[in-house]
Amino acid sequence: MVAPEISAPARVAAPDEAISLDELRLATRNHGMPLEALRYDLTPAGLHYLLIHYDIPDVDPDAWRLRIGGHVDAPVTLDLDQLRARERVSHTVTLECAGNGRARLLPRPISQPWLDEAVGTARWTGAPLAALLRDAGLRDGAVDVVFTGCDHGTERGVEQDYQRALPVADALGEEVILAYEMNGAPLPPQHGAPVRLIAPGWYGMAQVKWLREITVLDGPFRGFQNAVAYRRKRDPDDPGEPITRIQPRALMIPPGFPDFMTRRRIVDAGEVRLRGRAWSGRAPLRAVELSVDGGATWTPAELEAAGERYAWRAWSASWTARPGDHELCVRAIDELGGQPVGQPWNTQGMANNMVQRVIVTVR
């Protein structure tokens, strides 16, 4: 264990506690996707959200090796050329941080202080994971598959390399890949170069970057990121439920133009075409709805036809903007339900998909 002044337990801010310097340190390193970038089908490198727990490791692609071992018949080690020589597939995938929206919660869990912007969509290219696991001879009784990154640090008192496990049935999903390209270029350092996991539909914590080892377990993984960090807990003593697939969410491009400091929006009166994107990792989308009265009433938006299952979909809706202040909201509804208007609070602010609110002054 590490001294608590260096690595403290998770906590929730006092009701009147403003953003701390610790939270700011994370916010100046990691960054969200500015919401006007919802205009791009694929998020350009540098605009895609980033959440990096420790430091970006310096991984030499020539020296890089991936070990696959544990509960398999034939452990294997691959280099980058061997991985790139395997079957090559590409998927367009929307990724979102499980902590998105955390800083809008009251009281606020202290961690990376996201508002609404921890999202991005890229075209990821790599080798299917299932074939690699089958080639290694997955044994009967496999339960979890652990992915270990090269990034090292302490967190809530525990020193660790970043590790996350997927249940074996999910790891064998045909859409899961070991990605070495993003939007047609080699992975940038901050997105996991040279190789990362892409598990479409899952929140970002599953998408292990700077991947160096895959270990098959014949029992459940009890590591920090699965057992402690990424869980929905009602109180600190609650063991909580695991965070898995992305809940439905819609976001809009804030209309008009902003003020530098308050980010408040000014819109000229008249017909405004509102646009944005919507996605869900847990179930197919059914609809997107718009509210121009702060969530009191809702009307359907036009939703683009479904493309790739785990890519966001464009939506649009018309709004007759009349002078005055208005609060615009948007919500996505998938086959399992819709986004809440009020906050779905939990101690670590995980998988919170409360609706976006954009306050607009029409002139």
Next chain:
Amino acid sequence: MVAPEISAPARVAAPDEAISLDELRLATRNHGMPLEALRYDLTPAGLHYLLIHYDIPDVDPDAWRLRIGGHVDAPVTLDLDQLRARERVSHTVTLECAGNGRARLLPRPISQPWLDEAVGTARWTGAPLAALLRDAGLRDGAVDVVFTGCDHGTERGVEQDYQRALPVADALGEEVILAYEMNGAPLPPQHGAPVRLIAPGWYGMAQVKWLREITVLDGPFRGFQNAVAYRRKRDPDDPGEPITRIQPRALMIPPGFPDFMTRRRIVDAGEVRLRGRAWSGRAPLRAVELSVDGGATWTPAELEAAGERYAWRAWSASWTARPGDHELCVRAIDELGGQPVGQPWNTQGMANNMVQRVIVTVR
């Protein structure tokens, strides 16, 4: 003027005032360079710092035109092909935000809350500006050259397109270019696509992105960003001094590994090679010095030989890390002087180059 609840005057935080939601909104959009990225000679796209006053505009490169006019004999309009057909030069340039370090000041000016990380170095390629201005027939009596971007918003009550001017002698500097490539690729949207100004040596506010117009004036430019925003003021009534070229600064890659939440560093005892970069836009560097006792005593670091004038230079120094807590500091010294250990405070937190402090626990 815009209503003050939307666009408020500049202010300084109360002594005990924590980070506001307005500051956080900026921090989740804009981002610094994680300091471990000091390891790269050229900062990869997506790690270079970004400060965007309003929204990233959606500029169609095919429809884009640049108008050059004002106090010239032959106003001209160019498209992107015409600009790219001109002489093509490349410069490696370190850019830094004039507000870097602002959130470390006491009391804290309320604006983008940078700690130390608002920096990056890229290889910029484009057409020399001086030849363009000469071709347009710069008239006698030209004083300032105004650069106008496509980005629009309100700021401190004033609605504006982002505009900044350079004195004509600086605009004619042979190193100043209209850049259309960054690190060998077309500019990404967030760095000013399709064309931005690069004025090497100047703070970031001069490097106008999404450039659409260049206007030569026969008198001083009185626009907001020159006359109000980017000035060093002792108090709100002080007209202040203009912010121009980058003050000297050195930064180190924080050694060891971090805690997720506090970002505190843990280092194993023994010989540690500390590394980083140093730069100055106002004068050539003379030295870099290291302190391992919080700034009480200083020893010289090794400084890499000078390369391109406006690119950062690598430095390194050995440190025998002994168990306990230590405060590491580094400072750059150029031909005009060195970085202050205490804060050079001003009302807007501009051009503050107080030394970096890294607290390290050695085990």
